[in-house]
Ligand code: 5AD
């Protein structure tokens with residue numbers, strides 16, 4: 001590293017300049033290695049988990065492309081990165097499975113580099129296990145220092161050994177680093193990081209740290225740039241967007257942020273994720289109702305229908321409060337799509353509690369629901385609760401819930417049959433030749449005749465045939 005540092009002078013101490021400096025350092029190394037191999041170096045970022053991780057992966061990709069790596073499939077990549085999730089144990093186990101395969105590949109191609117980052121790396125037991133049994137991994141970093149990726153990569157290129165850098169928490173938000181978007185026409189935009197809610201089952205507050213909001217000016221500037229670059233649909237991202245702005249030096253509400261984003265020319269659609277029911281304000285409902293740009297979709301995780309379980313989950317609302325909120329939203333914005341997350345088998349859940357969950361599902365008539373079996377996450381309060389539910393009860397409840405959710409979602413989807421909806425064309429349909437797929441404001445998909453030239457454009461489409469969870473249609 002010393003030699004490199006001298007080439008470029010001392011590394012700047014300010015961000016983001018410091019990272020741009022290390023991008024140059026890495027670039028030089030990659031150029032030399034490519035020359036030696038007589039071909040470009042390649043990378044693959046594999047993302048597990050949520051939209052936040054997807055956005056983080058775009059940041060990693062942006063930096064890697066500036067360094068001179070070219071994207072490829074995982075099998076052929078010189079540099080493999082897993083951006084991990086740990087919200088449920090499944091996600092966690094998947095990563096270990098993949099690592100087993102990578103170990104063999106690296107034996108055959110010793111020059112290969114492997115990096116792990118994301119939520120799972122924020123768990124001390126995971127890092128311990130990696131250090132003990134997965135020494136072939138080159139670089140391990142977490143969620144708080146992802147902005148330091150170029151610097152860590154430079155360090156790793158120099159050292160040859162395993163580099164591990166995990167921060168417990170941070171107040172730092174580094175702006176203006178390179179990002180490579182997956183889609184030309186739509187983009188996620190982080191508005192806040194972390195979560196302060198400490199739902200008792202959830203590991204997110206421990207791995208993503210305390211809530212930090214980006215300044216509205218920074219968010220607006222980013223969206224203006226995206227719009228100038230051809231993006232027309234944005235998704236504002238945060239673990240709990242309804243509490244956006246509360247801890248800023250000049251506090252503002254999420255509803256007010258939406259009003260400002262709405263003013264940005266070129267942006268036609270605004271989505272956001274995720275809303276906590278306890279913080280969803282009347283002001284927000286009003287802004288959504290009046291807006292021409294905010295999409296007719298609200299993801300409102302209920303988690304359970306039993307007030308007793310909700311209390312044990314530390315969700316801070318009751319069944320009745322949630323139902324009243326859902327009803328108010330449907331009344332004010334009748335064409336809205338409501339979706340949710342539900343956990344079955346939280347410790348202590350009885351058949352009576354579960355019946356309350358089914359009752360909420362029937363009453364709200366969700367347009368879609370993501371259902372999960374409770375997964376014990378080490379370090380969370382629920383993991384220490386004694387009355388864990390038996391796997392066979394979980395399975396039975398899960399199947400029953402899924403069947404109900406799916407049949408209601410089908411009915412909900414069907415209610416738009418025959419209407420004309422504006423869609424944003426996202427991709428060529430790979431199941432049916434000569435068809436493209438568009439997304440409606442309410443998040444439903446419709447397939448209709450068209451070609452790649454339509455991608456990124458808006459069309460009015462008649463919804464002709466409801467196929468359960470999606471439609472077939474034609475442009476009007
Ligand atoms: N077990 C099962 N599901 C969980 N979720 C969060 N933590 C757990 C857990 N320990 C679900 C919640 C959340 C979604 C992103 O994941 O429903 O809304």
Ligand code: SF4
Nearest residue numbers: 195197198199202204
């Ligand atoms: Fe987890 Fe609850 Fe925060 Fe969502 S709001 S990330 S479920 S702690």
